[in-house]
Amino acid sequence: MYKIIDGKKISQEIKDELREKAAQLKAAGESRCLAVIQVGADPASSVYVNNKKKACEYVGIESLSYSLPEETREEELLKLIGELNAKKSVSGILVQLPLPEHINEEKILLAISPDKDVDGFHPVSVGNLSIGRPGFVSCTPAGVIQLLKRSGIEIQGKECVVLGRSNIVGKPMAMLLLRENGTVTVCHSKTVNLREVTRRADILVVAIGKPKFIDESYVKEGTVVIDVGIHRDENNKLCGDVDFERVAPHCSAITPVPGGVGPMTIAMLMSNCVG
Ligand code: GUN
Numbered sequence: 001m002y003k004i005i006d007g008k009k010i011s012q013e014i015k016d017e018l019r020e021k022a023a024q025l026k027a028a029g030e031s032r033c034l035a036v037i038q039v040g041a042d043p044a045s046s047v048y049v050n051n052k053k054k055a056c057e058y059v060g061i062e063s064l065s066y067s068l069p070e071e072t073r074e075e076e077l078l079k080l081i082g083e084l085n086a087k088k089s090v091s092g093i094l095v096q097l098p099l100p101e102h103i104n105e106e107k108i109l110l111a112i113s114p115d116k117d118v119d120g121f122h123p124v125s126v127g128n129l130s131i132g133r134p135g136f137v138s139c140t141p142a143g144v145i146q147l148l149k150r151s152g153i154e155i156q157g158k159e160c161v162v163l164g165r166s167n168i169v170g171k172p173m174a175m176l177l178l179r180e181n182g183t184v185t186v187c188h189s190k191t192v193n194l195r196e197v198t199r200r201a202d203i204l205v206v207a208i209g210k211p212k213f214i215d216e217s218y219v220k221e222g223t224v225v226i227d228v229g230i231h232r233d234e235n236n237k238l239c240g241d242v243d244f245e246r247v248a249p250h251c252s253a254i255t256p257v258p259g260g261v262g263p264m265t266i267a268m269l270m271s272n273c274v275g
Contacts, residue, residue: 014267
């Protein structure tokens, strides 16, 4: 019988711990404040931004919200980031992605002060992670580590396979598993004999961005599967990169979609904000 890793429950535990820590910081006169910037009105982004603001409220962090029109110029956005960088009362800055096409995303992420980079996307944060120095870590992969640890799943010495190599999930995921002393392999859409690689995994993290891509032929018996994907299937039902019904019976533990990795991202954002 497989265990379902409950991301909703674990993310709630984390937010409750952070709520206590934030209260202590506040009592010591060290309040936290997250500035959230959204450019344009992409409906999915609006939902994410709203959830981030709600989480701040729950944990007891102040939040500032900047909702800028779609046609905002790059220089205007850079100017706002510069002002927020300089503002002592602001401890974290988050620019919701994706940005409109006329804005250079890399330039924007570089402009955020690494001290306030709660998304962990700045090259300084990425570099710190890769050489084992403390710093902000990208929220989704940090959430995956918490899911594993808080479910009592040991990483040390295990064959960990990461499917996907994005800057936000795949690459930092590999670094974090390595930091936990896992034996890490990164594979992707161009990998030859992909099944041979994924079937080696004791822990398989899937972030390939293709609905129900992983079926039972990709996993070995008794593996742990973490599904980072989120999509709508042909019946408009939420699903992940993993075909849960087919894969779960072969696992020792697996995350569902929804209610697995998803809720962890915001919990880890709050963790980055509280510090
Ligand atoms: N868009 C989708 N996910 C994220 C995220 O984690 N951070 C930001 N800034 N934008 C996103």
